[in-house]
Amino acid sequence: MSKRDYYEVLGVDRNVDKAGIKKAFRRLARQYHPDANKEEGAAQKFQEINEANEVLSDPQKRAAYDRYGHAAFENGSSGPGGGFGGAGFDVADIFEEFLNGFAGGGRSRSRNGPRKGSDLRYDLRIDFMDSIFGATKDIEVDKPAVCEDCSGSGAQPGTTPVTCSDCSGTGEVRRVQNSILGQYVNVTTCATCRGQGKRILEHCKTCTGQGQVVKTSKLKIKIPAGANNETPVMLQGQGAPGVNGGPAGNLYVVLQVKPHEHFERRGDDIYISMNINVAQAALGDEITIPVVDGEETLKIPPGTQPGARFSLRARGVPRLRHSGRGDHHTIIQVSIPKKLTDEQEELFMQLGEKLGSASVAKRDRGFFEGLRDTLEDWFGI
Numbered sequence: 001m002s003k004r005d006y007y008e009v010l011g012v013d014r015n016v017d018k019a020g021i022k023k024a025f026r027r028l029a030r031q032y033h034p035d036a037n038k039e040e041g042a043a044q045k046f047q048e049i050n051e052a053n054e055v056l057s058d059p060q061k062r063a064a065y066d067r068y069g070h071a072a073f074e075n076g077s078s079g080p081g082g083g084f085g086g087a088g089f090d091v092a093d094i095f096e097e098f099l100n101g102f103a104g105g106g107r108s109r110s111r112n113g114p115r116k117g118s119d120l121r122y123d124l125r126i127d128f129m130d131s132i133f134g135a136t137k138d139i140e141v142d143k144p145a146v147c148e149d150c151s152g153s154g155a156q157p158g159t160t161p162v163t164c165s166d167c168s169g170t171g172e173v174r175r176v177q178n179s180i181l182g183q184y185v186n187v188t189t190c191a192t193c194r195g196q197g198k199r200i201l202e203h204c205k206t207c208t209g210q211g212q213v214v215k216t217s218k219l220k221i222k223i224p225a226g227a228n229n230e231t232p233v234m235l236q237g238q239g240a241p242g243v244n245g246g247p248a249g250n251l252y253v254v255l256q257v258k259p260h261e262h263f264e265r266r267g268d269d270i271y272i273s274m275n276i277n278v279a280q281a282a283l284g285d286e287i288t289i290p291v292v293d294g295e296e297t298l299k300i301p302p303g304t305q306p307g308a309r310f311s312l313r314a315r316g317v318p319r320l321r322h323s324g325r326g327d328h329h330t331i332i333q334v335s336i337p338k339k340l341t342d343e344q345e346e347l348f349m350q351l352g353e354k355l356g357s358a359s360v361a362k363r364d365r366g367f368f369e370g371l372r373d374t375l376e377d378w379f380g381i
Contacts, residue, residue: 003070003118004048006051006055006056006065009049009051009052010025010028010049010056011024011028012056014066018057021053021056021057022053022057025049025052025053025057028049029046029049029053032046032049034046061073068120069118069119069121069240070118070119071117071118071144071240113244113246114242114243114246114247115242115243115244115246116246116247116248116249117144117239117240117241117242117243117246117247117248117249118239118240118249119249119252120143120238120240120249120250120251120252121251121252121254122141122252122254123253123254124137124139124253124255125257125258126223126255126256126257126258127258128257128259128263129260129292130223131223131227131228131231131255131257132225132317132318133318134223134224134225134226134227136221136223137221137223138218138220139220139221139253140216140217140218140219141217141219141238142215142216142217143214143215143217143239143240143251144214144215144240144241145213145214145215145241146212146241147206147207147211147213148206149204149205149206149207150204150206150207152212153200153204153211154200154203154204154210155200155201155202155203156202156203156204156205157204159200159202161196161198161200162199163197163198163199164192164193164196164197164199165192165199166190166191166192166193167192167193167197170190171189171190171196171197172187172188172195173189173190175188212241217238219235219251221233221235221253223255224320224321225320226268226318226319226320226321227255227257227320228257228265228320229255229256230254230255230256231254231255231320232252232253232254232255233252233255234250234251234252234253235250235253237249238251239251262290263290263292267317268316268317268318268325269316269317269326269327269328269329270291270292270316270326270327270329271329271330271331272289272290272329273330273331273333274287274289274298274330274333275333275335276300276304276332276333276335277334277335277337278334278335278336281300281303281304281305281306282302282303284299284300284302284304285299285300286299286300289330292315292317292328293315296312296315296328298310298312298330300332304332304334305334306334307331307332307333308331308332309329309331309332310330310332311327311328312328312329312330313327314326315328
């Protein structure tokens with residue numbers, strides 16, 4: 001199982017400052033410390049929290065993690081320059097052995113067995129319309145790849161790694177310790193071989209013994225119709241290479257959608273604001289409005305008020321992973337002239353006298369016909 005995102009582990013935003021990380025860690029550490037929490041899984045949870053804090057509280061490690069994810073720290077590396085592959089230090093294993101040790105032993109998972117590579121993230125900025133109807137894009141991603149010169153062994157071609165004498169090739173150092181509750185086995189990563197079980201006598205000059213190098217990969221990604229901000233698109237097997245023959249991780253392309261000049265998306269619905277003049281609002285009209293897939297004719301009824309909304313069914317965004325589409329909503333705004341000519345001012349004064357100070361409760365056909373003729377001369381509708 002791949003590791004959880006460190007920010008998610010601490011329950012903080014990616015933009016959190018160092019003080020926020022410290023506060024979140026202290027709160028969670030008190031809750032899950034094995035001395036205070038005896039529930040099943042509390043020890044593993046505490047170690048996960050501790051590991052996340054160790055990385056995010058260190059500016060250099062945090063910068064490396066933000067760029068490369070968990071791959072930045074596998075194989076004992078403290079940053080992206082140290083490589084990506086190898087056997088990562090899994091602190092949860094210590095607690096697994098700690099808890100099993102009280103029972104007089106326990107089974108530990110092999111550090112030298114095949115393990116899946118880390119998942120990677122790539123942010124892709126796309127146009128608004130591509131998010132609505134989908135598209136295929138070519139991207140270039142800098143990501144870890146197996147060193148071709150040493151085939152991932154980390155050893156200089158022509159040389160062979162030897163079994164580590166300190167851990168006898170297990171990658172672990174086991175020590176029996178006594179406590180007030182009895183004996184338990186403390187299992188730590190072998191410091192000599194960094195959990196690999198083998199020692200490299202002469203490092204590969206290409207990858208400096210890491211077994212992996214960073215390469216630029218050209219990939220195609222299919223953006224699904226209806227995608228939105230932060231929609232992840234998974235490219236299976238395009239993450240960091242696996243360890244000891246394990247499968248590669250996945251690459252998650254996270255979409256960032258550019259805003260549109262006119263359209264606003266809310267869920268699967270599209271909203272647009274349209275300006276009409278007072279004559280169109282009072283007398284009604286037919287106007288042409290843009291929709292995401294073209295244009296439509298919208299009938300404005302007489303007496304339309306500012307802020308009125310008119311909806312077109314199934315003319316919005318295709319529903320992601322579902323059939324059908326959202327709706328298109330047009331919000332009417334009535335433009336009031338800021339400057340009037342003498343003739344226009346006279347017409348408004350006449351109109352004001354006819355309308356009076358109170359709203360017209362009953363429509364008079366003769367009045368509206370006269371009003372239409374006057375406003376047609378003014379606005380040309």
